[in-house]
Amino acid sequence: MTSIPVERLKIEAEAMSQAGYFVDALAKFIGTVGANDPELCEQALDGYVVGGLAAGLRLIGTELMIRGDEFARLIAKSESAGGGAK
Structure with a gap:
């Protein structure tokens, strides 16, 4: 029987948490800018920026799923x- 080192589990959990933090912060940032200054949001989030954000989120999402x-x-x-990591 093989046990999984707790440290490995902690590393994986931390990576997932950090990816979720990034996605949540980005969504809140875009939402706040859009709510406070829709015109600025429209200017800032042109096709290039939206494309880059979408590409980054796809990468983060894929890594998070993996x-x-x-x-x-x-x-x-x-x-x-046999019950639990060591």
Whole structure:
């Protein structure tokens, strides 16, 4: 039976948390600018900027999904190894 090091689980959880923090902060930033100054938001978020943001969010989202899947596998492996990570 193989146990999963707790440190590895912590690294994966932290990476997912940081990616979620980034996405949430970006959404709040865009929402605040849009609510406070819709014209500025429209100027700032031209096609180039929106395209770049979308590309970055896709990359972050993909990485978050991969890490989430890996985290779920690590947890399942830990559980099947006899209960809990070490």
